[in-house]
Amino acid sequence: MCFALCFSFASSAQNNLPQLGKAPISAVIKAMTLEEKAALVVGKGFSIPGLSMGETDKSPDKITGISGHSVGIPRLGIPSLGFADGPAGIHKFMNAKDSADKLFTTAWPVGTLLASSWDTALVKKLGVAFGEEIKAFGIDFILGPGVNIHRNPLGGRNFEYYSEDPLVSGKTAAAIINGIQSQGVGATIKHFAANNQETNRMSVNTIVGERALREIYLRNFEIAIKGSQPWAVMSSYNLVNGTYTSESDDLLTTILRNEWRYKGFVMSDWFGGKDPVAQMKAGNNLIMPGTTAQVKAIVDAVKNGQLSEAVLNENVAGILKVMLQTPTFKRYQYSNHPDLKKHAEISREAAAESMVLLKNDAGVLPVTGTNKTIALFGNHGYDLIAGGTGSGDVSKAYAVSMAEGLTNAGYTLDKDLQQRYQSYLNDYEAKHPKKPLLQELLNPTPLAPEYTVDKSSVEQKAGASDLAIIYIGRNAGEGNDRKIADDYELTAQEKEMINNITDAFHAAHKPVIAVLNIGGVIDVAPLRDKADAILLAWQPGQEGGHAITDVLSGRVNPSGKLATTFPVSYNDEPSAKNFPGKEFPEKATTGMFGMKSIPAEVTYEEGIYVGYRYFNTFNVKPAYEFGYGLSYTSFGYSAVKLSAATFNNKLTASVTITNTGKVAGKEVVELYLSAPAKTMDKPSEELKAFAKTALLQPGKSEMITFTLTPSDLASYNTDASSWVAEAGSYTIKIGASSLNIKGTASFNLPKELVIEKDHKALSPQTGINELKPGK
């Protein structure tokens, strides 16, 4: 596969020039011309089948159809590296079915589902398999994971991200990065930072307070980066407090490098930011995908003294240091044939282990015994939504629908319904063929409207089958946020379907189970009181139908818990009045792909009160709270035992979990901390640690021990730019969810601790009317 590349390596070593890997990096940089340095810090251009833009180097790409490459400088032994999307599997900008090589890749469960596992060992295992696959396809960097906080349910890319909580986000990201990178390929954590919406994504100025940044929107990255040292960080499209993140010295140098001691390099998001010279000065090493205008701007700036060559050299060195570890540099002979079968099994396992059982009245689940006839309603029961759209979409070979999953497990489906849905969907697809590549990426073909099964047919099915499944599907992706009507909220057809089915089946004393195949939070109110059971499958990857069936059948006992709150109503969301912000259409310019770019701003007035930090502190009852999820068994929690009553640098809290039910299961155990709120306002409690038990057989127990360190007690004091733990009484709350606390124990911190003094950075230019308890 790498003949061309190997040849160029061989021919480059003919002279006495310093070669990367043999000579010190400083010597290689010394031998580079100014033009070569500028070429290296600007990607090779955007080149996908049918569309090439801004190519800085017209040599053939190492791998066709991936998102980007860096420029190679063969005379110095510097290869061109390949960067491919995305967080839930490898994305190629071409349909693998139509490509000559037919190289399909594994679609893993999306980020939101993985985070619901609360199982870092499982996520790491998936990361290892993902890393093997990235390497097998000759790719150097995967453009993921995405860790941005779920600030608002309408965020179009929430499916790519993990959670509303920085600890769950950071730990999950660290686990997958450690897995991926254990295989000798790079992960790219993105989008750094405070990139929580898609509306005006390339121009929006996020106005956010320093405390909210430090505790929420940077904390997720900090935990992940310190816990895994990703090879690359991708800066985001948006501005933070007036500066593009890719041009922010505060963000990329002061915080990321100086405070967090990050050792890898930073790349921009595709066509992100405006000023390549400012990007260089800020420490955004690599500008992607790269244009000739950017190369010229950098060369000119060095020549006219606006950019010091030493700064350019530092950016080059950052890339070269990491490059030494890459498979391409090491001339790895990739096969293009990873073990897709094994990976499909891991994808299925991870999906099933992460799904969240939201409701299970009278134990209608699991559906034991396969001698049941099931009436499956809902388009997507026959057409799985494996993952979201845009660069987060995956070049998968197949997606197992729930209908297939049930059939493969031996259940009988109502054939008439199956046939009606199938022909409706085939017809829709024929009438709405997929658009050309880029148009589809920017403006995906809408999903088929829900097929309506008439009331009398529903009644007939209630007589003829043993149970009904109502399957609700949602999809979204980069470029657009979701809407409230007909997306966050259920459509009129869906509500009618729910009413008709629950009326008919309940009249016949038959249960109704709802399955949610969604990428972001939806309004569950119309379902909650009607369905007997609700399984949240999120977007489960290519094996979704099998994984859902594994849980419904009881082959897998559900153990996922919500990493994001489901509110009763959209307007209960603390960010609802500030999403997606204000636009300034009179200042519109032409942006990426000739699209209109409208300057905009969004103010995070909810401050640190994001997700459960808001719902719990302000006593707003959600539909399903953060950390919630049911099991087919039950668990007992012992009293919480602390290692000491006074905090002295470290403290442990232990609890013993016992399976008190009838089937084997795993329990996610969550540790929340309530801190004294004497001089600073505080959330009523914050998640500080979590763990998942092993599979416990009925009657079996496991002791879980959590360790708290000083930084777990601290909050960010903006005036002092410091992390401070107030003196006083702290309460540890250990529970099965953020509202279902099973035991508490208190300890005392005798004296205030200043844990870390940071720099004043990323300060907002205007005052923010931030939400505070009692205000």
Ligand code: BGC
């Ligand atoms: C997305 C990134 C992605 C990049 C390359 C951008 O539009 O925001 O997440 O990695 O494109 O495809």
